Amino acid sequence: MKAFFDPTQDGHIPRSYLSRGQMRTPLEIPERTGYILKGLDAVDVAVERPTDHGMRGINRVHDFGYLRFLESAHRRWKEIPDDWGDEVMSNVFVRSPNPLRGILAESACYQADGSCPIGEKTWEAAYWSAQTALSAADALLGGARESYAVCRPPGHHARFDAAGGFCYLNNAAIAAEALRERFPRIAILDPDMHHGQGIQELYYDRDDTLYISIHGDSTNFYPVVSGHEDERGKGAGYGYTINLPIPHGSPEQVFFDHLHTAMDSIRVYEPDVLIVTLGFDIYEHDPQAKVAVTHEGFNRLARTVGGVDVPVLVVQEGGYHLESLTENTRQFFSGLQAVR
Ligand SMILES: [Zn+2]
Structure with a gap:
């Protein structure tokens, strides 16, 4: 099994997080990856640095105006000689048909909620998180049967043209589009605690990508406005989204x-490749958990998903109970190794 991570990803250090009427302590913090890497070490998986594949793989998935915003936002924010905070985060969340004038209007449009602040190193971190996903995809294109992208920041909430839910670039979709040249028929299984509305929106009208999400009921739970059973896709994609x-x-x-x-x-779909967007936030003691998956449950999860006879790409999403991340990583990958 191949695994990828770049330390540049941990330059993203969010300072603020607005949720349910309160400013909260950020959960998606650099310490997470250290615990995950220790778990990989425990199962003797070597971690490689990703290759720089450039912007093209990212451009395939995201709006150009949004990418220009992400790349420049913090620099332009800091040019304003006023009392603005250190991170790009609007107090206005709105989509407007009018031209976007000024960095605050762009922030209002391109940041969908209060959990995706942009700091000095956020773009660089998100860029390398995407490169990690692209390198893991490359490993499968080169013949590996399993690969793991230790993505941070995570990606499944990132939309075509908006950040949200700790996510900036949709790493799983970026990997999927890279894989498609050899593996045209793709299944994405998303067992993270939260509905991956970014992935759902990107593939909602397509039948070449099956998206299945298992998640906490979105009523009064992030992402709040999507993830219900009756969202099934549209047009040619009807039936290819399963919530x-x-x-x-x-x-x-x-x-x-x-x-x-x-x-x-x-x-039944019979894909050419399976992408698993792995969230450890389903763990019973995770602050985001609405279901009680145990340490051993991650082993069982991996044995179940690993039972498919196609290459498997694992993309890291959530998981915020720091002390358990090492053991849950170890459990998952020892389970995967046992069946592959
Ligand atoms: Zn999550």
């Missing part, structure tokens, strides 16, 4: 019942 929400406070078995439903659909 399996979990009632809050569910035991582990509810997660696995949904996982088996998801795997049945993946087998």
Whole structure:
């Protein structure tokens, strides 16, 4: 198995996080990756530095105006000689048909919520997180059967033209589009605690990408406005989006019942490659958990998803209970190694 990570990714150090009427302490912090890398070390997986694939793979997925904003936002924000904070984050969240004049208007449009502040090193970190995903995709294109992108910041909430939910670039979609030249039929399984509305929106009208998300019911839970069972895709893509929400406070078995439903659909779809957007925030003690997956549950999850007879790309998403990340990483990848 191949694994990729670049320390530049940890230059993103969010200072603020607005959620449910309060400023909160950021959860998506650099320390996360150290714990994950220790878990990989425990199963003897060597971690390689990603190759710089440039902007083209990112441009395939995201709006050009949005990318120009991400790249320049912090620099332009700091040029304003006023009492603005150190991070780019608007107090206005609105989509307007009018031209965007000024960095604050761009921020209002391109940052969808209060959990994606842009600091001095955020663009660089998001760029290298995407390069990590592209390098992991490259490993599969080169013949590897499994690869793991230790992506941070995560990606599944990033939309075509907006950041949100700790995410800036949609790493899984960026990897998917790179994989498509050899693996045209793609399944993305998203068992992170939250609905990956960024991935859903990107593939909603397509039948060449099956998107299945298992997540906490989005009623009053991020991303709040998507992830319900009756969102199934549109046009040619109708039926190729499958949402399996979990009632809050569910035991582990509810997660696995949904996982088996998801795997049945993946087998019927018969993809050329499987992308798993792995979130450790389903762990029973994670501050974001609405279901109680145990340490051993991650081993079972990996054995189940690893049972497909196609290459598997694992892309890191959430997971915020720091002390458990090493053990949950170890459990997942020892499970994957056992069945592949
Ligand atoms: Zn999550």
